[in-house]
Amino acid sequence: MTHASMAAPAPKTEPNPTPVTPVRNSGRYLYAATVILLCAWVLVPLYFLLVNTLSSPEQVSTFPKSFIPEFDLGSLQFFAGFQGILNALKNSIIVASMTMVMSILFGAPAGYALSRFEFRGKETFRVLILLTRAFPLPLLALPLAVLFIRTGLDDTTFGLALVHTTLALPFAVLITFSLFSGIPVELEEAAWTLGCTRFTAFTKVVLPLILPGITASAIFAFVISWNEVFAAAVLTIENRTLTAFLLQTLGEAPLHLKFAGGFILVVPALIFIFAVRKYLFSMWGIANR
């Protein structure tokens, strides 16, 4: 916004004006327009999702739409009462929680090792971590399903949590790697000279310093699991998570149920991602402090 207001008066007041060419000005407008367009791209659907969720079931299918939600909880009530939905919601929470715990349990030590120790194949290991995301899930779905049926892991929340952990683990490793790297090794060394073992130095010095970041990483893992639909749809039948359940019932469900379901899915993810955005930026190497 400041670009436009600053640009306009400048050529008139300055005695020897730097030429503000039309090209430069139009570049600014293009920039602003792109920003607005991209924001709208994300925000407008979310807004309609909100409006429809807070409309009564009858209002949802009418046209034209009002831009102000009428704050009718009818759709949400219908959603809560729908057969199997609460069970799916419960499954989603269980799977996401297990994913969260497991990805931190395995990811944080890997991140610590990457940031603190020199070992052979360290760079290869880092690339391999990312490479786990190189195989599309549909490619893996069939062998996974066969394997799960053989081992009896099919249609269990734990089995699904394992798959989701695999998806979340690379991010957990990379986020914790950047967290640990941000803590000077001298802090740990100072703790060792002051009577700490490697373990107590970690719990007394490193852990308090990275706890917020670990939390963020955990929440991110939760969101990955919460949003995942493909593996959930393929690997579960009875114990469906919310995403898989909604996908299954998408065809037959009434419109207001879809809106309410979408809303319930989007809101926690949005809130969580907003809460941990600082750490996601740091993972991607964007200076943000």
Next chain:
Amino acid sequence: MRGDLQKDTNDMAEIQIKNVAKTFGAYQALHSIDLAIADQEFMVLLGASGCGKTTLLRIIAGLETASIGEVWIGGRRVDHLAPKDRGIAMVFQNYAVFPHLTVFENIGFGLRMAKMPNDEVKRRVERTASLMHIEQLLKRYSGELSGGQRQRVAVARALAMEPDVILMDEPLSNLDALLRLEMRAELKGVLAESKTTAIYVTHDQVEAMSLADRISVMHQGRIIQAASPIEVYRNPAAQFVAGFLGNPPMNFLRAEKAGDGKWNVAGETVDGPRGAEAPLQFAIRPEDMQIADQGLPAQVRLVEPLGAHLLVTCDVDGTMLRAVLDSDLSLKAGDHIKLAPQPDRVRWFDPETTKAVA
């Protein structure tokens, strides 16, 4: 810092380093170091970066393991012990003050780890804090402190442990010049009072000269000379030490044998060592020369008035030589002068071995 952490002042905390070497892959960082440091001695390890001084300090601290050799502290072999069991405390170059703890909890960190009762922790923290003049900062966090204050916290934290040995890794190098001068004097007083054996790593020769009981000059992973500051300055054991210490450093001129105990330096005959045959290096400190009727013939190339004295760079027989002269002299580039070295300050080095020759 054994058992109850109380320093028994009769406890001898001498350090012995026996044949310690360290290799990082193919790189030999330390070559067979032997060094004995007396109880309550202030030992400075001095050298340019990469000479191995910090590696040696970290081996003594237990943060690095020696490839071979032994480290003894107070008659106890410690090289297989964890840092916490060695009776040491360390001050780091970047202070390493814990950011999530207050100054009080930082200074008391080691005492709490040793499970000391609360009132004893409080007593010790307050005493060391007042020693370092940071009593008023005890409730603050490290983010709210200046560099100098963080440095004080780091030193107080080490002193509160009442260790047998305090190890310091360039503790003043991150401070600005004025503060460094102030902290240097303060550190010397505090450590002398605490009667702790100290090992101090620095690349700053002035810091080394002013603080040390003894200086170990290190170069390429070896200790070249370990002696009192004045001895290291006056009687360098090797050409490297002579060239490293002093600002400007010692001057060297080629000397040819001209008879028994006589040496030809830039056309002048000078008394020198009797035993040697091959050409030697004649060495003299810039401040140990004066203008006289008889002396080394020199042509002035550059005159730098430094207030207290005059730094004169001249050409002596094709070699650049620097002299610190009286500031009242009126010299200019191109002048021909004679520089007379003070005979008892002249030193000789063998260019083959680079060692001093008597």
